[in-house]
Amino acid sequence: MMGKNPFDLEVEDIAWCPGCGNFGILAALKQSLAELGLAPTEVVLVSGIGQAAKLPHYLAAHFFNGLHGRALPVATAIKAANPALTVVAESGDGDMYGEGGNHFLHAIRRNPDLAHIVHNNMVYGLTKGQASPTSSRGFQTPLQVRGVASEPLNPLTLALSLRASFVARAFAGDIPRTVEILKQAIRHKGYALVDILQPCVTFNRVNTFGWFRKMTYYLEGHDVTDPEAAYRRASESDRLPLGVFFAAAGRATFEGSTGLYEEHTTPLFRRPVDAARLGALIETFRRAP
Amino acid sequence: MMGKNPFDLEVEDIAWCPGCGNFGILAALKQSLAELGLAPTEVVLVSGIGQAAKLPHYLAAHFFNGLHGRALPVATAIKAANPALTVVAESGDGDMYGEGGNHFLHAIRRNPDLAHIVHNNMVYGLTKGQASPTSSRGFQTPLQVRGVASEPLNPLTLALSLRASFVARAFAGDIPRTVEILKQAIRHKGYALVDILQPCVTFNRVNTFGWFRKMTYYLEGHDVTDPEAAYRRASESDRLPLGVFFAAAGRATFEGSTGLYEEHTTPLFRRPVDAARLGALIETFRRAP
Amino acid sequence: MSGGSNFERGEWNLLLAGEAGQGLQVVEALLSEAFRQEGYCVFSGQEFMSRIRGGSNSTLLRIGSGPVRAWSDRTDLAIVFDGKALSRLEKRLQAETLILGDGLQKAGRGRILDVPLRRLAQEAGGALFVNSVGAGILWGIFGGRPEVLDNAVRASFSGKEAALVEKNLAAAGSGLEAGRKLKDSGRVSLALAGPAAVGEGLHLSGTEAIALGAMAGGCNFVFSYPMSPATGIVTFLARHGHDSGILVEQAEDEIGAANMVLGAWYAGARGMAATSGGGFALMSETISLSAMTETPMVVVLAQRPGPATGLPTRTEQGDLQLALGAGHGEFPRVLLAPGNPEQGFALARESFDLADSCQVPVILLADQYLLDSHFDLIAPLRTEAPPQAAIVETTAGYRRYLLTPSGISPRGVPGWGEGLIGVDSDEHDESGHITEDLELRIKMVDKRLRKFGSLAEKAIPAEWLGPEGASHLAVCWGSTLEIVREALACLGRQDLAALHFSQVFPLPEASRQQLERAKCPILVEGNATGQFGVLLTQHWGVRWRHRLLKYNGLPFSVEEVASGLRRILQGEGA
Amino acid sequence: MSGGSNFERGEWNLLLAGEAGQGLQVVEALLSEAFRQEGYCVFSGQEFMSRIRGGSNSTLLRIGSGPVRAWSDRTDLAIVFDGKALSRLEKRLQAETLILGDGLQKAGRGRILDVPLRRLAQEAGGALFVNSVGAGILWGIFGGRPEVLDNAVRASFSGKEAALVEKNLAAAGSGLEAGRKLKDSGRVSLALAGPAAVGEGLHLSGTEAIALGAMAGGCNFVFSYPMSPATGIVTFLARHGHDSGILVEQAEDEIGAANMVLGAWYAGARGMAATSGGGFALMSETISLSAMTETPMVVVLAQRPGPATGLPTRTEQGDLQLALGAGHGEFPRVLLAPGNPEQGFALARESFDLADSCQVPVILLADQYLLDSHFDLIAPLRTEAPPQAAIVETTAGYRRYLLTPSGISPRGVPGWGEGLIGVDSDEHDESGHITEDLELRIKMVDKRLRKFGSLAEKAIPAEWLGPEGASHLAVCWGSTLEIVREALACLGRQDLAALHFSQVFPLPEASRQQLERAKCPILVEGNATGQFGVLLTQHWGVRWRHRLLKYNGLPFSVEEVASGLRRILQGEGA
Numbered sequence A, B: 001m002m003g004k005n006p007f008d009l010e011v012e013d014i015a016w017c018p019g020c021g022n023f024g025i026l027a028a029l030k031q032s033l034a035e036l037g038l039a040p041t042e043v044v045l046v047s048g049i050g051q052a053a054k055l056p057h058y059l060a061a062h063f064f065n066g067l068h069g070r071a072l073p074v075a076t077a078i079k080a081a082n083p084a085l086t087v088v089a090e091s092g093d094g095d096m097y098g099e100g101g102n103h104f105l106h107a108i109r110r111n112p113d114l115a116h117i118v119h120n121n122m123v124y125g126l127t128k129g130q131a132s133p134t135s136s137r138g139f140q141t142p143l144q145v146r147g148v149a150s151e152p153l154n155p156l157t158l159a160l161s162l163r164a165s166f167v168a169r170a171f172a173g174d175i176p177r178t179v180e181i182l183k184q185a186i187r188h189k190g191y192a193l194v195d196i197l198q199p200c201v202t203f204n205r206v207n208t209f210g211w212f213r214k215m216t217y218y219l220e221g222h223d224v225t226d227p228e229a230a231y232r233r234a235s236e237s238d239r240l241p242l243g244v245f246f247a248a249a250g251r252a253t254f255e256g257s258t259g260l261y262e263e264h265t266t267p268l269f270r271r272p273v274d275a276a277r278l279g280a281l282i283e284t285f286r287r288a289p
Numbered sequence C, D: 001m002s003g004g005s006n007f008e009r010g011e012w013n014l015l016l017a018g019e020a021g022q023g024l025q026v027v028e029a030l031l032s033e034a035f036r037q038e039g040y041c042v043f044s045g046q047e048f049m050s051r052i053r054g055g056s057n058s059t060l061l062r063i064g065s066g067p068v069r070a071w072s073d074r075t076d077l078a079i080v081f082d083g084k085a086l087s088r089l090e091k092r093l094q095a096e097t098l099i100l101g102d103g104l105q106k107a108g109r110g111r112i113l114d115v116p117l118r119r120l121a122q123e124a125g126g127a128l129f130v131n132s133v134g135a136g137i138l139w140g141i142f143g144g145r146p147e148v149l150d151n152a153v154r155a156s157f158s159g160k161e162a163a164l165v166e167k168n169l170a171a172a173g174s175g176l177e178a179g180r181k182l183k184d185s186g187r188v189s190l191a192l193a194g195p196a197a198v199g200e201g202l203h204l205s206g207t208e209a210i211a212l213g214a215m216a217g218g219c220n221f222v223f224s225y226p227m228s229p230a231t232g233i234v235t236f237l238a239r240h241g242h243d244s245g246i247l248v249e250q251a252e253d254e255i256g257a258a259n260m261v262l263g264a265w266y267a268g269a270r271g272m273a274a275t276s277g278g279g280f281a282l283m284s285e286t287i288s289l290s291a292m293t294e295t296p297m298v299v300v301l302a303q304r305p306g307p308a309t310g311l312p313t314r315t316e317q318g319d320l321q322l323a324l325g326a327g328h329g330e331f332p333r334v335l336l337a338p339g340n341p342e343q344g345f346a347l348a349r350e351s352f353d354l355a356d357s358c359q360v361p362v363i364l365l366a367d368q369y370l371l372d373s374h375f376d377l378i379a380p381l382r383t384e385a386p387p388q389a390a391i392v393e394t395t396a397g398y399r400r401y402l403l404t405p406s407g408i409s410p411r412g413v414p415g416w417g418e419g420l421i422g423v424d425s426d427e428h429d430e431s432g433h434i435t436e437d438l439e440l441r442i443k444m445v446d447k448r449l450r451k452f453g454s455l456a457e458k459a460i461p462a463e464w465l466g467p468e469g470a471s472h473l474a475v476c477w478g479s480t481l482e483i484v485r486e487a488l489a490c491l492g493r494q495d496l497a498a499l500h501f502s503q504v505f506p507l508p509e510a511s512r513q514q515l516e517r518a519k520c521p522i523l524v525e526g527n528a529t530g531q532f533g534v535l536l537t538q539h540w541g542v543r544w545r546h547r548l549l550k551y552n553g554l555p556f557s558v559e560e561v562a563s564g565l566r567r568i569l570q571g572e573g574a
């Protein structure tokens, strides 16, 4: 990319810690949107609450910064009300896999045309360092004083078990490759999960930049249309593969299956009430003369 | 089983439709509990709201018939407060996989020693026939007038993707084999999912007794300790395998990992406040003299 | 409901009783259709158990020469499809009630008359057809024209396979004959004065009225999680809405539904959720989000008795306090509570305009009684002049939370104009970005609260019923409107009037004086603690002399309200 | 806080300002420890942004010869670790305030004094040590003994590696020297009258007090989902509770947490959840379940400014209305609101006994100000006589919902006795089984509501502050207690008293007369709409003459309340 990125926003003061992995995600997302040739007025970012969820305040686009855990239903409805918009739901791992877990399950089943970006720092950042659903066993925090006892949630296998139409993992420390993955996810027609491994330099002293570098590698020669292979690779835990695990083309999207956009793609806000049709419907309740 | 089942309860009027698959589940559960030699005072049933969730009213045991979707957290806490109790969480597919989806995810991760029974009739019975998360694509209802557009949720692959410690599927039309499966689930030390295919004779005219008979078969020669095989078999959709897909022995349970029951197993309600210890803790906030 | 024969009263109260699954609703629909064809006014209401088959349910069917639009405990004639029902209905049977049934055991009030329900049903093809037989018998007793009944059967079973329709026709026909015989024998006589067709000729349930009102209000997005008694609104819109471009989606839970509603409004659509108390409680946090982001929101809160699951298929006005307190923090909201289908339609429509123009959450309080009852309409429904959405095309530099004197900022939507639409759950600046500027915090709180001003201007005054300047005033809200109206008419007193609120929050200041002028205010409310009474005390300092409360899961009946008020007036020496 | 030098006043207000991550809390802890070692009374309170690093935060540290226990806007001396802070603090600086900092730009009130913070920190090992340097400087200006500072540093860094402790000791030491020089130069003098050690010698934050009170109440099960400002209670119990057999579990969400609490109580444990407004809103349905199943429940509602996410790290008394209305249907509940750590401890303890004995949900309303402030305790904490659980051994045929005159049924637990414990979210019979018997429905509603009787007996009366029989009465609740108390002391008037409620629902009838007797009631509340005032109007018909409200996210200061009340009294011609 050359020149000014249209998604750049002058921000007085970014609320993230210096060195945080969120900066990489922000940079990658802006670059992806720009490289896809989108304009800020075409893009809506929907987030929850947390450090990751502050991202929409740091780039130029429409945004809905809602409640902790609730980005996906909001994003699903926005897309369905106006499919011309490019809608990105993004937030933290606690937000999306913890509080928002039920929406995660059912958004995948619905398959709205969204990019779903999760900043996976394996910790609750904003509330100062409690375990998140992806924290490793044994991870000690001020709340989990004896260490995490629960099995960590693997978002990729989970999504694949629900037949998600696009599943990928990226690493915030590698902006160029993350840009490539994000672009595919945003372009993908349907629900697209991108779980981004993101070091939290303040509260996660285990899963650091160095740890992620050591523990990750990129998928190569992997067939993204093979769900079984995808599940197998996503189950790996010795080292964590990065890249696109699965991508299904041609699946019906939520907004597509509503049938509302078959004849024309006018967004709902431009569609007036059909008073004649309503009147006719009411007539069916009148006593036959 | 011979003689009277101690779990039998005289009920004036069972609220289920004649011929409903729930009767089979009730019979199988009572038989399982009795065959395991349990007494009603040792067993707690925890349910949500729905037709399935009325089951605890029809057998003799302790019960907590709580809110729609919320049986698992209640059950988890009961077990942790008194591990001597045998705790069974049971409810419908809408309850457990819809409203209660987030608890489902995280109960699996915690691995409390519960049997989790889901009456999977692929429909919302009590509210009169809307789609449930497991309804097939195209299933028409008064709410899904154009047919279900979402991908059905496969509870088995989902649970396996989260590394559930026990995963099984049964069929309400086969009481003897369901008893065997339930007994294993109840005996299993840790979280045990039993998804029971249950015909709803009133609102589901697709997934009938006949349909299930045709569409199911029992796993044979399957290695229940192999997670990959379990996932593969659970993914089958041409015909649905029945039986135990996966069982992991020796995993730490939620209540076990609390450390509260290491020295002795006294339930919490018998443990008095240690006033001396509390006094000593308070002293640490006093000004050094 | 005053004394005299039903002929003199010009009305006839039928009670249909049976198990779930015996098709009471078919009898209800079939006879409603037939009597309406003949020009009579029909009201019907249901009380039923939370189960799919069995149990014991009943339906009230009131047939009037003039308007009948309220729940009544008087029964002229009961038809009992299942013997178990009888004891449960005891309170609704009078000495003069005729009870039709098949081998019923006498138990309490009323006169039993054997009718061969089961035999005729079997002859027509099986137990299934008992409902059509029953409808036929009643129609025969009434002396209605056979072709009207036939038409009604055809209408009720339209779309069903021909053989089934034929069997039902036969069943109804044999019932009709049996009914005629009974009538001719002189053992039953339930003639009515001739019909005086009233009003609009429209016949709607509360459910249908609210759903149609939502359509008129421009609703094009419905998110819901099924919950009685709200589900009917959603299924109505699913069935009838698609052609009008309405998207209906079942959410994974109520929190999802509520957040989808906000997403829809943010993008310029008009979303609605419908739920009951428990589901609404779950939406509580999202109500607060609606207020903070100033994103409009419409929720139907279909009340049923609580706490918790309570009595899921019955009625109560018990969730007002919940609706008033739902959501953390401080913000304006609107609570509307229709009293009949006309208001149901108008207020559902109005909800969308209020939410849109003031950018606040609007909650429509209905209840099982209103939703499941069918009324003949008296006033017309306003369908002309579709609403004009209060959204603007934005220009670059657009600020979503521009500080304005009214507190309302022009609302842009993504995809229209050059501006960026940023909304935020945190305290924010005019552009929607997070702020910790504590001066700005005060400005934003004040901005949001200033909307109370616009809401006050738009507040819907309470409706005065009965004689002006009466000293005794029954005060009610929501679904009790027509019950209280009829009770007043029965009592026919000059010292008693009523005031009905269809907007319960913010209270319509215009009505305050009317209430303050009353010497003896009497609260009439379908709950145990008098929640609306508390609200009026809090805001207007009303001191209640009497409270008429009901909370057993059934609606008030006209008779109960009338006798309750009579007792109070007598006690007052009035 | 009245005029005169801080020596005469016997107190010294320090303001520490800097970025998140600069270790203001270390300075706070270190100086609190040092001054308390010297026998002084210490109060500290924090205001901070919702971020982990950067931004601009501040901590107030009040040092007194006698009790100081409230938020103040007066600043004798500010130390500024980051220049950005200055403009935000403007309102809390006075003409006589001394501002210490490193190259600060003069901007507004106060006198700037350069101190080499950065240089000394660098010399000690890096920017990290600026906090210990600052603490040293202040201690030097005060003229404190070096060994006391050393001890405090060691105490604050106990458990850290030796090299780090050494560097901090060096940093503090060099600060101390610089502070001494300043003092000796005569440019700063902040001597204090000798200490008069007060009360208990205990120093606790609201968070710690409530957590300890919960332990005293027998809490052995804590479920939570992290949310400021409630998280500290949970982490305290996680750190200190395990040895006492307390299980702390992070739930997947607040709904899960609340339901776990109910499961725990059902099984005979004593569960608690702690959350803030948004999380509490999500628990709303479960509160109703607690009421319906009559399963006890304790929830700490740690308030912060709303709506929605609002200002997540700041303070407000804005969720009373939510707590009053949360949960559908009608049922008793108890809302307690401690005003200081002594009450925090006592009421947290009491919550468990109330929940247990009356089988109702109990909600403890705290707020960020109370929770994050540290107080010296005046009254002792009651730790003897551990609570006796009100559970019974059951016999066969046990009925969980036995109808009793008090409405409270003996509570059995599974695993003790021969009975079966059945609880139900639906309306139920005495055994806990679903019922649709509508007569029984009435009995069960009445049973639940009868508990208001027992609750009334146990209600905690409001505390009267100031002269008996004063004509003007400031009415407050919760965390404003000590602020109002000190404001009253400052004003020292015979015509002004205050009434503080630590139980806000059900209102303690014993206090009604005191309030009704006051000629001029003045509401003092930390929110924009006067929610507690509305409650008092509703229940006791109180008509407010004046309202003193604050809602910018900061607590009231003593000065604000005092001047506000003075203004009102002047206006009243009092």
Ligand SMILES: Cc1ncc(C[n+]2csc(CCOP(=O)(O)OP(=O)(O)O)c2C)c(N)n1
Pocket (backbone or CB within 6 Å): A049, A050, A051, A052, A053, A067, A068, A091, A092, A093, A094, A095, A096, A099, A119, A121, A123, A124, A125, A126, A127, A132, D225, D226, D227, D228, D254, D278, D279, D282, D309
């Ligand atoms: C309903 C609700 N519960 C809890 C919170 C408090 N909260 C804010 S952010 C957060 C978790 C943040 O973790 P994550 O989502 O992983 O984001 P991160 O800060 O790590 O980027 C929590 C629990 C809230 N705002 N709302």
Ligand SMILES: Cc1ncc(C[n+]2csc(CCOP(=O)(O)OP(=O)(O)O)c2C)c(N)n1
Pocket (backbone or CB within 6 Å): B049, B050, B051, B052, B053, B067, B068, B091, B092, B093, B094, B095, B096, B099, B119, B121, B123, B124, B125, B126, B127, B132, C225, C226, C227, C228, C254, C278, C279, C282, C309
């Ligand atoms: C919070 C909440 N939402 C909705 C309902 C209404 N409701 C009761 S049962 C039910 C679904 C029943 O379906 P399922 O769980 O599959 O059980 P089934 O009746 O099929 O056995 C619903 C939506 C409720 N009781 N509470």
Ligand code: SF4
Pocket (backbone or CB within 6 Å): A015, A016, A017, A019, A020, A021, A022, A051, A052, A121, A125, A126, A199, A200, A201, A202, A203, D052
């Ligand atoms: S706390 Fe962690 S996630 Fe949050 S900004 Fe700091 S480093 Fe990043």
Ligand code: SF4
Pocket (backbone or CB within 6 Å): B015, B016, B017, B019, B020, B021, B022, B051, B052, B121, B125, B126, B199, B200, B201, B202, B203, C052, C053
């Ligand atoms: S509705 Fe379906 S699930 Fe419910 S009892 Fe009837 S047949 Fe069974």
Ligand SMILES: [Mg+2]
Pocket (backbone or CB within 6 Å): A092, A093, A094, A119, A120, A121, A122, A123, A124, A125, A132
């Ligand atoms: Mg995180």
Ligand SMILES: [Mg+2]
Pocket (backbone or CB within 6 Å): B092, B093, B094, B119, B120, B121, B122, B123, B124, B125, B132
């Ligand atoms: Mg089901």
